[in-house]
Amino acid sequence: NAGVTQTPKFQVLKTGQSMTLQCAQDMNHNSMYWYRQDPGMGLRLIYYSASEGTTDKGEVPNGYNVSRLNKREFSLRLESAAPSQTSVYFCASYGIGNEQYFGPGTRLTVT
Amino acid sequence: ILNVEQSPQSLHVQEGDSTNFTCSFPSSNFYALHWYRWETAKSPEALFVMTLNGDEKKKGRISATLNTKEGYSYLYIKGSQPEDSATYLCAENTGFQKLVFGTGTRLLVSP
Numbered sequence A: 001n002a003g004v005t006q007t008p009k010f011q012v013l014k015t016g017q018s019m020t021l022q023c024a025q026d027m028n029h030n031s032m033y034w035y036r037q038d039p040g041m042g043l044r045l046i047y048y049s050a051s052e053g054t055t056d057k058g059e060v061p062n063g064y065n066v067s068r069l070n071k072r073e074f075s076l077r078l079e080s081a082a083p084s085q086t087s088v089y090f091c092a093s094y095g096i097g098n099e100q101y102f103g104p105g106t107r108l109t110v111t
Numbered sequence B: 001i002l003n004v005e006q007s008p009q010s011l012h013v014q015e016g017d018s019t020n021f022t023c024s025f026p027s028s029n030f031y032a033l034h035w036y037r038w039e040t041a042k043s044p045e046a047l048f049v050m051t052l053n054g055d056e057k058k059k060g061r062i063s064a065t066l067n068t069k070e071g072y073s074y075l076y077i078k079g080s081q082p083e084d085s086a087t088y089l090c091a092e093n094t095g096f097q098k099l100v101f102g103t104g105t106r107l108l109v110s111p
Helices: none
Strands: A004-007 A010-013 A019-025 A031-038 A042-049 A064-068 A074-078 A087-094 A100-102 A106-110 B005-007 B010-014 B019-024 B032-038 B045-050 B056-059 B062-067 B072-077 B086-093 B099-101 B105-110
Touching: A004 A087, A010 A019, A019 A031, A019 A087, A031 A064, A031 A074, A042 A064, A042 A074, A042 B086, A042 B099, A074 A087, A100 B045, B005 B086, B010 B019, B019 B105, B032 B072, B045 B056, B045 B062, B072 B086
Parallel strands: A010 A106, B010 B105
Antiparallel strands: A004 A019, A019 A074, A031 A042, A031 A087, A064 A074, A087 A100, A087 A106, B005 B019, B019 B072, B032 B045, B032 B086, B056 B062, B062 B072, B086 B099, B086 B105
């Protein structure tokens, strides 16, 4: 039981490049989330998926797209990376016990 | 957008000291209040989820209380140890399983 996994752990992109961050959970949770964490800002919600087949914007969705591929997987795509998207990205899923379980994070640098 | 606030921003105590920090949140549309412990280079780990006014939760030397009428929660650590050093996050859930996080209280416990 791996919990929530994310790939890659680290990534460096040049401005304008695209990439997809992958997230998977093996806890059979319905809801999944993508957050970004910036110094002094706390965790901010980018997108979430309440169930397979649905996605909704969070607080800071601009510049991102998501796909809920199936119940296990929720990916975050940056179509044209910008330096302002340099951040640590966390994926999470929400369990029956009202707890959110977080992945280990992806540290992204856009130069 | 909700405004979840935590204070103090950071705290430095000596081993054995007891300490507490505050989380304040808008009390309308309250569903649940979450506390997380977040160590550097790791992912946030759930400590407590509280839903009812007057709730008190305890895990070892750490406990939390909740006042939903006035919109605050306290986290207490009794007899702090160096391994308690971490950032403590609170988050409000207003339903739909979406969490709004505060910016955290960074605790450093010196031996």
